[in-house]
Amino acid sequence: MPADIKIECPKCGWEPDGGAYWACTCGHTWNTFETAARCPACGKQWKDTQCIGWRGGCDRMSPHIDWYKGLDDWLDEELKSVKTSSETLKS
Ligand SMILES: [Zn+2]
Ligand SMILES: [Zn+2]
Structure with a gap:
């Protein structure tokens, strides 16, 4: 993962501040960006945030x-870069 990736709401630009604001259907609350939207308690993978x-x-x-x-x-x-290297292989 590159370092210049920023996390913000695609609709309003709000940036998560590291807090545990996301609640799973299992009752667990956590910071969804630490686990790529996967609940650490029950393992449910959330598609939307x-x-x-x-x-x-x-x-x-x-x-x-x-x-x-x-x-x-x-x-x-x-x-x-993938494309470039495969082109280099061809020539
Ligand atoms: Zn928003
Ligand atoms: Zn859960």
Whole structure:
């Protein structure tokens, strides 16, 4: 994972401050960004992550992956380097 990845709500730009604000259906509360949206208590993998309204967010749900800013750029770079190396092999 590259260091320049920022985590923020894709809808309002709210940045999680490291608090344990996400509650699982099993009753466990934790910081979902520490575990890539997987509940550490029961192992449930959450696809969507809610923005925390009472901490200044917008309360809307977004796909967990969309919260990682810079990940698309990083993926693009990775794909480009893969492409470049396979082209180098061909020639
Ligand atoms: Zn759980
Ligand atoms: Zn938000």
